[in-house]
Amino acid sequence: MSTSPSPRRRSRLINAGLALALALLSFFTVLRAQHSQGIARDEAQYFGFGARYARYWVDLFRGVPGLRTAAAITATWGGRAPTDNNREHPPLMKTLFGLSELAFHQKLGWTDAVTANRLPTIALNALLVALVFLFTTGIWGRAAGVTAGLLTLLLPRAFFHAGLACFDAPIAALWFATTAAYHRALRGGVLAALLCGVCFGLALATKHNAFLLPIGLGLHYLWVALRPEILHQRARRAAQAAAGPGVPALARELPPAARFALAPLTFRPAIIVALALVGPLVLIILWPWLWFDTSAHLRDWLRFHLTHVHYNFEYLGQNWNHPRFPWHVALVTTLLTVPVATLAAAATGLGVVIRRAIRRVTDDPARAPALLCALSIMVAAGPFFMGSTPIFGAEKHWAPAIPFLCVFAGVGLTAAARAAIARSAALLPRARFLAHRHAPTAAIAVLATLAVTAAAVETFHAQPYALSSYNALAGGAPGGADLGMNRQFWGVSARGVLPWLDVHAPPGARVYSHDANIAWGHYMAQGLLRHDLPDAGHEEGGVASSDLALVIHELHFNRHDYMIWRNYGTVRPVHVLTFDGVPLVSVYQRPRPSP
Numbered sequence: 001m002s003t004s005p006s007p008r009r010r011s012r013l014i015n016a017g018l019a020l021a022l023a024l025l026s027f028f029t030v031l032r033a034q035h036s037q038g039i040a041r042d043e044a045q046y047f048g049f050g051a052r053y054a055r056y057w058v059d060l061f062r063g064v065p066g067l068r069t070a071a072a073i074t075a076t077w078g079g080r081a082p083t084d085n086n087r088e089h090p091p092l093m094k095t096l097f098g099l100s101e102l103a104f105h106q107k108l109g110w111t112d113a114v115t116a117n118r119l120p121t122i123a124l125n126a127l128l129v130a131l132v133f134l135f136t137t138g139i140w141g142r143a144a145g146v147t148a149g150l151l152t153l154l155l156p157r158a159f160f161h162a163g164l165a166c167f168d169a170p171i172a173a174l175w176f177a178t179t180a181a182y183h184r185a186l187r188g189g190v191l192a193a194l195l196c197g198v199c200f201g202l203a204l205a206t207k208h209n210a211f212l213l214p215i216g217l218g219l220h221y222l223w224v225a226l227r228p229e230i231l232h233q234r235a236r237r238a239a240q241a242a243a244g245p246g247v248p249a250l251a252r253e254l255p256p257a258a259r260f261a262l263a264p265l266t267f268r269p270a271i272i273v274a275l276a277l278v279g280p281l282v283l284i285i286l287w288p289w290l291w292f293d294t295s296a297h298l299r300d301w302l303r304f305h306l307t308h309v310h311y312n313f314e315y316l317g318q319n320w321n322h323p324r325f326p327w328h329v330a331l332v333t334t335l336l337t338v339p340v341a342t343l344a345a346a347a348t349g350l351g352v353v354i355r356r357a358i359r360r361v362t363d364d365p366a367r368a369p370a371l372l373c374a375l376s377i378m379v380a381a382g383p384f385f386m387g388s389t390p391i392f393g394a395e396k397h398w399a400p401a402i403p404f405l406c407v408f409a410g411v412g413l414t415a416a417a418r419a420a421i422a423r424s425a426a427l428l429p430r431a432r433f434l435a436h437r438h439a440p441t442a443a444i445a446v447l448a449t450l451a452v453t454a455a456a457v458e459t460f461h462a463q464p465y466a467l468s469s470y471n472a473l474a475g476g477a478p479g480g481a482d483l484g485m486n487r488q489f490w491g492v493s494a495r496g497v498l499p500w501l502d503v504h505a506p507p508g509a510r511v512y513s514h515d516a517n518i519a520w521g522h523y524m525a526q527g528l529l530r531h532d533l534p535d536a537g538h539e540e541g542g543v544a545s546s547d548l549a550l551v552i553h554e555l556h557f558n559r560h561d562y563m564i565w566r567n568y569g570t571v572r573p574v575h576v577l578t579f580d581g582v583p584l585v586s587v588y589q590r591p592r593p594s595p
Contacts, residue, residue, distance in 0.1 A: 174202050193270035552584070
């Protein structure tokens, strides 16, 4: 006789199925979209280093002798200069890029080389969407979870980064994974704490801003561990234990202040051990450069980022390349790049959880999830309010904060829909459909569909030029340009002029490819550009020896226009790539001398 699964098991199966569906939707949507995205300058560097790292691990596991020596490790992973072998960045994602390219392009032939390198990022972003759904569902319900997961996928800028072989989408995913694992570990259990430590180690091995994670988790841990009811329960248990035989007098006579100070260490000590020991151990295992002279190499790595060069970026009409930066860069940029419907829902969700906290009616008070999400946002974005932290990639720097905004958006949308039904029922007592038990569900579905559709339209319209996209508050891409916001970076938009060059460039023409020069060979290898159109070189010399010249429009690149005008003797481009009317790339052609 067969028995149907229990309601709890059925709910878990449904949640698992929805998480898988959201992950697959994310994976294949981003996979398809990235085919039209240009190659970022940083990506082109990571391709080469990733292949080198992957080959090292393959050879190591094959038993090739001598690879564990300091000299062999240094030849692949390090060097004297701060940027030798790209040792300024942790290796996890680069290694995965290389292994993916080796497996899916070279061995299996399933994808082109660029797509194969991007697959690990695409997969981690899919994991992020699923985790946002599961985390939100476990606390605020399935409707909030589905909404939060979809809104996490449908962020124009984040969607773009999810299709690049870079670190920004992966660190957002692993930051969230560490936070979710920590929240689970608050229930107790060594395995949950171990998972938290492993996720933290993977985050450390992905990007240096993972070092900020323990700040938010630590503040939250203290809040939870020092709750009055927890302290009261512990004091009662300690008093009962102290009354028994064999308890040292010192333990019985500990003053209240000492017991208060020791309380965090005895609350969930496995979490502290996991973050302090397991996380760093995972980082060291994954990074052979740390297998010797560990403290010196860690110090060099951190020093590089603490004294990072300040690249140029445009903000509100000014070019910034040194501190002090405006304190509000992260706030204003987020407000102008996240879809307005998502922002409004997130603001509503924040209002809901604050109101519940004031009334002391909080969700899961033992683990304070709303506080955890708020602290995660503040810690991830906080350094960019200081005015001294390098900012040159706009929203990508505080990417780990945005999924938590989407969690609040899911909470806000569901709460707003339920409140609207309740209010409407009070105002229209004769409207029977408002009193139906499925009325709140229908209202949530309608409101969530509107918000998700609005985010989807904006997200897909923005590709593949999402770095130039701004939301309705800014007035779209034209409004962002008028406000003097950063128009783009990394040279990715040069991909958009390749079809024109392929058709109109004279045979053998040398092209000044500007900020896309490092990706030029990859475009040729992909078949996107004729092989008889080589890069002409850098700066004045490259312009002087070129027949065609590109200018990728950013405020600090204006000097390239002047170099070309002076050298070519013309100020008129022969082709201009635009996005919603905003110029992104101009192509100039050297005039032919009159016969």
